[in-house]
Amino acid sequence: xxxxxxxxxxxxxxxxxxAHLSRWGMLVARTDPEQPKHKGLTYFVVDxxxxxxxxxxLRQITGEAEFNEVYFTDARIPDAERLGDIGDGWRxxxxxxxxxxxxxxxxxxxxxxxxIAAALAIWxxxxxKDPALRDRLTELWIEAEVNRLTNLRAAANRQKGxxxxxxxxxxxxxxxxxxxxxxxxxxxxxxxxxLYSSYEMIRPExxxxxxxxxKAFLRSRANSIEGGTSEIMRNILGERVLGLPGDxxxxxxxPWSQVPRS
Numbered sequence: 001x002x003x004x005x006x007x008x009x010x011x012x013x014x015x016x017x018x019a020h021l022s023r024w025g026m027l028v029a030r031t032d033p034e035q036p037k038h039k040g041l042t043y044f045v046v047d048x049x050x051x052x053x054x055x056x057x058l059r060q061i062t063g064e065a066e067f068n069e070v071y072f073t074d075a076r077i078p079d080a081e082r083l084g085d086i087g088d089g090w091r092x093x094x095x096x097x098x099x100x101x102x103x104x105x106x107x108x109x110x111x112x113x114x115x116i117a118a119a120l121a122i123w124x125x126x127x128x129k130d131p132a133l134r135d136r137l138t139e140l141w142i143e144a145e146v147n148r149l150t151n152l153r154a155a156a157n158r159q160k161g162x163x164x165x166x167x168x169x170x171x172x173x174x175x176x177x178x179x180x181x182x183x184x185x186x187x188x189x190x191x192x193x194x195l196y197s198s199y200e201m202i203r204p205e206x207x208x209x210x211x212x213x214x215k216a217f218l219r220s221r222a223n224s225i226e227g228g229t230s231e232i233m234r235n236i237l238g239e240r241v242l243g244l245p246g247d248x249x250x251x252x253x254x255p256w257s258q259v260p261r262s
Contacts, residue, residue: 002079013072060218
């Protein structure tokens with residue numbers, strides 16, 4: 001709601017990475033509930049330390065609280081901190097998301113580094129060189145290399161302008177591959193894969209940090225949620241890249257105020 005040169009914000013947002021450390025945040029708020037759901041949104045830069053903004057930790061399966069829930073209670077944001085036009089927040093947020101997905105899944109790491117390097121290290125130390133496990137490790141190595149080479153090509157495309165659907169491709173491949181590689185690591189470790197040293201509740205100072213394969217396995221579940229779920233990524237690729245028809249959306253055109261919500 002606008003009040004002169006300020007906007008008064010009330011609401012709640014789940015899953016904000018490192019909000020407990022952030023000085024500034026990005027907020028997409030509904031400023032016109034009489035517009036359809038992708039319209040009537042406005043994008044703001046918000047002071048995370050100001051009155052009316054409360055950050056609560058969300059404890060994860062790793063025991064840490066890297067993620068947060070943010071509550072806004074009559075928080076006042078100057079109109080000068082608005083990014084883009086009023087009601088144009090969806091377009092601005094898409095640009096943000098496309099760049100975020102590139103930052104998550106678009107890194108170009110050296111060959112055989114990252115998660116697949118952890119699997120190779122465990123395999124090297126394993127006495128039993130089961131041929132079926134070796135074949136699975138080879139499949140994962142090839143998939144990791146294909147993903148790396150695809151990111152190289154996508155990076156070349158990004159030099160021409162704003163990231164496109166290739167960011168979603170890289171993010172989806174990264175998220176699903178990470179889960180598969182670390183699940184394989186747990187299989188290689190056998191019973192010791194169930195041993196996790198500590199569930200101490202701490203507030204990390206970096207995202208996606210893992211000092212053990214066990215923690216990385218647990219943390220990898222988040223890869224398919226943050227920056228857009230894998231299901232959303234598949235929808236984007238199906239519709240924008242393959243040209244498939246979108247899902248039936250009965251809530252696309254009615255005003256937001258008339259859309260049923262639980």
